[in-house]
Amino acid sequence: xxxxxxxxxxxxxxxxxxxxxxxxxxxxxxxxxxxxxxxxxxxxxxxxxxxxxxxxxxxxxxxxxxxxxxxxxxxxxxxxxxxxxxxxxxxxxxxxxxxxxxxxxxxxxxxxxxxxxxxxxxxxxxxxxxxxxxxxxxxxxxxxxxxxxxxxxxxxxxxxxxxxxxxxxxxxxxxxxxxxxxxxxxxxxxxxxxxxxxxxxxxxxxxxxxxxxxxxxxxxxxxxxxxxxxxxxxxxxxxxxxxxxxxxxxxxxxxxxxxxxxxxxxxxxxxxxxxxxxxxxxxxxxxxxxxxxxxxxxxxxxxxxxxxxxxxxxxxxxxxxxxxxxxxxxxxxxxxxxxxxxxxxxxxxxxxxxxxxxxxxxxxxxxxxxxxxxxxxxxxxxxxxx
Numbered sequence: 001x002x003x004x005x006x007x008x009x010x011x012x013x014x015x016x017x018x019x020x021x022x023x024x025x026x027x028x029x030x031x032x033x034x035x036x037x038x039x040x041x042x043x044x045x046x047x048x049x050x051x052x053x054x055x056x057x058x059x060x061x062x063x064x065x066x067x068x069x070x071x072x073x074x075x076x077x078x079x080x081x082x083x084x085x086x087x088x089x090x091x092x093x094x095x096x097x098x099x100x101x102x103x104x105x106x107x108x109x110x111x112x113x114x115x116x117x118x119x120x121x122x123x124x125x126x127x128x129x130x131x132x133x134x135x136x137x138x139x140x141x142x143x144x145x146x147x148x149x150x151x152x153x154x155x156x157x158x159x160x161x162x163x164x165x166x167x168x169x170x171x172x173x174x175x176x177x178x179x180x181x182x183x184x185x186x187x188x189x190x191x192x193x194x195x196x197x198x199x200x201x202x203x204x205x206x207x208x209x210x211x212x213x214x215x216x217x218x219x220x221x222x223x224x225x226x227x228x229x230x231x232x233x234x235x236x237x238x239x240x241x242x243x244x245x246x247x248x249x250x251x252x253x254x255x256x257x258x259x260x261x262x263x264x265x266x267x268x269x270x271x272x273x274x275x276x277x278x279x280x281x282x283x284x285x286x287x288x289x290x291x292x293x294x295x296x297x298x299x300x301x302x303x304x305x306x307x308x309x310x311x312x313x314x315x316x317x318x319x320x321x322x323x324x325x326x327x328x329x330x331x332x333x334x335x336x337x338x339x340x341x342x343x344x345x346x347x348x349x350x351x352x353x354x355x356x357x358x359x360x361x362x363x364x365x366x367x368x369x370x371x372x373x374x375x376x377x378x379x380x381x382x383x384x385x386x
Contacts, residue, residue: 036301045308053315053330062145062325067114068095068106077123081134085116090149103137107182109358110344113139113146113324126174133178140181141347142192145322150179183351191266194259195350196319198252198278199342203285203313204306206248210289211302213240214381219298233381237374241286248282249275256350268353274346277359280366281342287373288338294380313339341365 067085071078085091095112097103106112117135125132136153138146184191256274259265267274289306296302314320316334323334334340341362348354356363 046311049308049311053312057316057326057330058321059325059327060144060321061148062322063089064092065090065114065145065149065324066094066112067091067116068097068103068112069093070097070100070103070115070117072118072120073122075123077126078118081118082116088149088152090152091116105358107137107139108348108352108354109361110139110348113142114149122175129174131174131176133176136177136179138179138181140184140187141351142318142322143184143187143189145324146181147187150181153177153179190259190263191351192347194255194263194265195346196343197259198255198346199281199317199339200314200319201255202248202252202278202282202342203339204310205251206244206282206285207289207292207306207310208303209244209247210240210286211292211296211306212299213290214293215296215299215302233378236381237287237290237377241283241290244286245279245282248286249279252278252282265350267350269349269355273356274349277342277345277349277363277366280363280370281338281345284338284366284370284373287370287377291373291377291380294377313337316340318343335365336369338366338369 069082071082082093086093091114093116095106097106100117103115103117107115115135115137117137119132119135122132122134136150138150140146181187256265256267260267288309292305292309293302296305312333316326316330317323317337317339318334319339323331323340326334344362345359348359352358
């Protein structure tokens with residue numbers, strides 16, 4: 001008669017049992033990862049995207065920056081100066097204006113980063129030896145973009161014009177270059193970073209909040225109850241978005257308040273206009289996040305897709321690196337990101353005192369992106385209802 005094993009008797013471990021169980025778990029995880037195509041795509045795309053963006057799109061020494069010119073006299077010397085400026089590779093003349101008001105409006109709206117003014121009677125004053133002033137105004141809200149060009153302006157101009165005209169030995173310019181950094185003359189980085197942080201933080205939080213909204217309902221099993229109710233897709237979307245608009249507005253107020261009180265960031269423009277356009281930006285991001293929530297299947301995928309969108313937003317929007325210094329293809333991608341337009345808006349209102357007429361393009365772009373995201377979200381959610 002066999003003895004009954006006692007409760008304290010140890011079961012004999014099978015050979016290599018530990019390694020067998022580890023191998024089984026390893027195979028299980030690889031199978032699960034292969035089935036989760038969204039996560040597998042993120043594993044491949046994120047490092048590739050970072051490598052391409054940092055390798056090709058990011059440029060900390062921007063060149064060929066958009067420049068406007070106010071040429072109050074058409075002379076050989078004036079044309080030589082403009083050609084010399086373009087030959088420095090820092091300036092690219094995109095607009096020609098005929099009045100000081102247009103000159104100021106170009107800088108205020110952000111259409112150009114530099115403005116060059118050659119006053120009337122400039123060439124005559126040079127010939128008389130009066131050393132007249134050539135005005136170069138820079139939009140210094142982005143100190144990185146403006147600083148390198150302004151810092152090298154005198155030397156580069158002297159080199160570019162040495163075959164056209166010079167005075168003395170060693171040669172010196174027969175006129176004075178008067179550089180004026182507008183809106184941020186001290187080139188303070190905090191005046192550039194704090195307004196940009198408003199949009200960056202709102203983008204991250206708003207995307208995550210709404211990207212998790214529908215997937216959370218699905219994982220908790222409450223989506224079936226929601227679908228059984230007499231409610232339209234638009235009503236569902238508005239019901240989920242509107243509460244977070246208030247949350248985003250509170251966040252924006254908090255960030256701007258801290259920036260003004262602790263870091264001395266000015267608010268030169270209208271607070272009402274800033275509030276209205278901030279609300280538009282928040283709604284646009286919430287709509288994009290809601291669209292993500294209708295694409296993915298779980299909260300992990302929602303987070304991954306949000307980060308996939310957030311990465312190019314922070315790199316290609318002009319927050320970390322000068323937008324004008326990026327290649328054309330990267331600028332086209334950046335124009336399709338809400339953060340790009342909002343950073344221009346918040347910097348222009350806070351630092352420049354810009355009005356709505358100066359921000360018309362970026363406001364229209366945010367409206368278009370919001371409507372596009374809402375249309376996609378409603379159409380995809382309607383398929384879920386069907």
